[in-house]
Amino acid sequence: MNVATDNPPAAQRRRSREFIDRVIGAHAEAFDLEQEVPRGVFDALAREGVLGALVPAEYGGTGLDPLAVGLLCEDMGRASASLLSLITVHTMVSLAIARWGSAAQRTRWLPPLARGETLAAFALTEPDVGSDVKSVATRVERKDGGFVITGTKKWISFGQVAGLFFVVGNCEGKLAAFLVERDTPGLVVEPIANMLGFRAAMLAEVRMNECVVAGDSMVGSLDFGFSQIVGSVLDHGRYCIAWGSVGLAQACLDASLDYSEQRTQFGRALKDHQLVQRMIADMIVNTRAARLLCQDAARARAEGGPDMIIGAAVAKYFSGTIVEKLASDAVQIHGANGCSSSYPVQRYLRDAKIMNIIEGSAQMQQMMIAQHAYQRW
Ligand SMILES: Cc1cc2nc3c(=O)[nH]c(=O)nc-3n(C[C@H](O)[C@H](O)[C@H](O)COP(=O)(O)OP(=O)(O)OC[C@H]3O[C@@H](n4cnc5c(N)ncnc54)[C@H](O)[C@@H]3O)c2cc1C
Incomplete structure (x- = not known):
C-alpha cells in the first residue's frame, strides 16, 4: 500500500487486504449497529497511508496510481461500504486541493489530510438540491477581501467528524468551491442517524449562517471553478x-x-x-x-x-x-x-x-x- 505501482504486487495487495479486514471488516457489523466509527480506526488508516492515497509524496501522502486506488476501494467496499465512503470523500477533497489548490492551500491542508489529523468532507448536496447540482443555493458574497457563506448542506458523509468542508456555493452567479474549517463561527453540524445503509458513514447536515472565510479559501477561481x-x-x-x-x-x-x-x-x-x-x-x-x-x-x-x-x-x-x-x-x-x-x-x-x-x-x-x-x- 505504501508504494505506488501500476500493478501492486500480490504480496502487497494481500497485506493491504489483511489490514483492511482486521481493522475494518472484523468490526463492520458493530460500526453499522452503533452508527459510529471509533477515532482509532481513522488513525490506523492514516498510519497505513490510506488517508493519503491521493496526496502527493512531497506532502507526505502515498500518491497511489489509478489502479492502486481502485483496488484499495474494492477492498474497502468488501469490508465496509461506510468506510469506503470515508476514503471516497476524503480523497475527493485531497484530489481537489492537490490538483487545483494554491501553493498555500496545498501546504496548509495536504499534510494533515495525509496524516489523518484532519478528515475532509465533500459538501455539495442541499435539502432542495440533489442531482441538479447546478442549482446549488448556498450563497457566497465577497466582503472585506474575504467571503461570507450562508446555506445548508445535507447528507454529508463523515460530516460529524470532519475538520474541513469542501463547500460548493454560488458566488456572483457562478458555482465555486470553498475550503471551510469546522470551527468557523456560524457553522453548525447536525448528525443524521438511522439511514437505510451506510449507517456508519456519520452523516450530517451542515448549516452555515454568515460564515466568514478568508479570501484565499476559494479553490481555483470563479472563472475556472x-x-x-x-x-x-x-x-x-x-x-x-x-x-x-x-x-x-x-x-x-x-x-x-x-x-x-x-x-x-x-x-x-x-x-x-x-x-x-x-x-x-x-x-x-x-x-x-x-x-x-x-x-x-x-x-x-x-x-x-x-x-x-x-x-x-x-x-x-x-x-x-x-x-x-x-x-x-x-x-x-x-x-x-x-x-x-x-x-x-x-x-x-x-x-x-x-x-x-x-x-x-x-x-x-x-x-x-x-x-x-x-x-x-
Ligand atoms: C449515504 C449517503 C451519503 C451521501 N454523502 C454525500 C456527501 O458526502 N456529500 C454530498 O454532497 N452529498 C452526499 N449524499 C447525497 C447524494 O449525493 C444525493 O443523494 C444524490 O446526488 C441524489 O440526490 P437526491 O437524493 O436529492 O435525489 P434527487 O436528485 O431528488 O433525485 C431523486 C430521484 O429522481 C431521479 N432523477 C432526478 N432527476 C432526474 C432526471 N432529470 N431524469 C431522471 N431521473 C431523475 C434520481 O435519479 C433519483 O432516483 C449522500 C447521500 C447518501 C444517501
Missing part, C-alpha cells in the same frame, strides 16, 4: 464507488458460497440445487464483468485519454446496478438467516441500494452515458 474542479472531483467519486461496488459484490458472492456449502435442505447442500447454482453463476459473471469495467476505467485514467470520464461513469453505472441484484440474491440464498443480524448479507443489501444513489444516481449515469455517445457519433 465549477466545471473543471467539481467535475474532476465528482469523476473521482464515481470511480471510487464503482470499485467499491465490486468489492461489495465480491463480499455478497463469498458469503453466498460459504452459506450454500454449509446449509442443507431436501437432504442436499444448497449448492447442489440447480436454481441456487444459477444465482451463484450470475453473481460470478456480473462481479467479473464489473471488475473488468473498473479495470478498463483504471487503464483510461492511467493513459489520461478522452475515455477517462465516461469510463468511470460506465463502470459506476454497471457496478452499482449489479450489486443491488447480487445483494438481493445473497439474502435470498441465506433465507431467513439472511434477514437477521447474525449474517452480514442484510447489511450488504442495505448498503447496495445506496450505491445507485450516491455520486450520481443510476439515472444520472444513464443520461451521461447516452449523451456522451450522441456527442461522439
Whole structure:
C-alpha cells in the first residue's frame, strides 16, 4: 500500500487486504449497529497511508496510481461500504486541493489530510438540491477581501467528524468551491442517524449562517471553478464507488458460497440445487464483468485519454446496478438467516441500494452515458 505501482504486487495487495479486514471488516457489523466509527480506526488508516492515497509524496501522502486506488476501494467496499465512503470523500477533497489548490492551500491542508489529523468532507448536496447540482443555493458574497457563506448542506458523509468542508456555493452567479474549517463561527453540524445503509458513514447536515472565510479559501477561481474542479472531483467519486461496488459484490458472492456449502435442505447442500447454482453463476459473471469495467476505467485514467470520464461513469453505472441484484440474491440464498443480524448479507443489501444513489444516481449515469455517445457519433 505504501508504494505506488501500476500493478501492486500480490504480496502487497494481500497485506493491504489483511489490514483492511482486521481493522475494518472484523468490526463492520458493530460500526453499522452503533452508527459510529471509533477515532482509532481513522488513525490506523492514516498510519497505513490510506488517508493519503491521493496526496502527493512531497506532502507526505502515498500518491497511489489509478489502479492502486481502485483496488484499495474494492477492498474497502468488501469490508465496509461506510468506510469506503470515508476514503471516497476524503480523497475527493485531497484530489481537489492537490490538483487545483494554491501553493498555500496545498501546504496548509495536504499534510494533515495525509496524516489523518484532519478528515475532509465533500459538501455539495442541499435539502432542495440533489442531482441538479447546478442549482446549488448556498450563497457566497465577497466582503472585506474575504467571503461570507450562508446555506445548508445535507447528507454529508463523515460530516460529524470532519475538520474541513469542501463547500460548493454560488458566488456572483457562478458555482465555486470553498475550503471551510469546522470551527468557523456560524457553522453548525447536525448528525443524521438511522439511514437505510451506510449507517456508519456519520452523516450530517451542515448549516452555515454568515460564515466568514478568508479570501484565499476559494479553490481555483470563479472563472475556472465549477466545471473543471467539481467535475474532476465528482469523476473521482464515481470511480471510487464503482470499485467499491465490486468489492461489495465480491463480499455478497463469498458469503453466498460459504452459506450454500454449509446449509442443507431436501437432504442436499444448497449448492447442489440447480436454481441456487444459477444465482451463484450470475453473481460470478456480473462481479467479473464489473471488475473488468473498473479495470478498463483504471487503464483510461492511467493513459489520461478522452475515455477517462465516461469510463468511470460506465463502470459506476454497471457496478452499482449489479450489486443491488447480487445483494438481493445473497439474502435470498441465506433465507431467513439472511434477514437477521447474525449474517452480514442484510447489511450488504442495505448498503447496495445506496450505491445507485450516491455520486450520481443510476439515472444520472444513464443520461451521461447516452449523451456522451450522441456527442461522439
Ligand atoms: C449515504 C449517503 C451519503 C451521501 N454523502 C454525500 C456527501 O458526502 N456529500 C454530498 O454532497 N452529498 C452526499 N449524499 C447525497 C447524494 O449525493 C444525493 O443523494 C444524490 O446526488 C441524489 O440526490 P437526491 O437524493 O436529492 O435525489 P434527487 O436528485 O431528488 O433525485 C431523486 C430521484 O429522481 C431521479 N432523477 C432526478 N432527476 C432526474 C432526471 N432529470 N431524469 C431522471 N431521473 C431523475 C434520481 O435519479 C433519483 O432516483 C449522500 C447521500 C447518501 C444517501
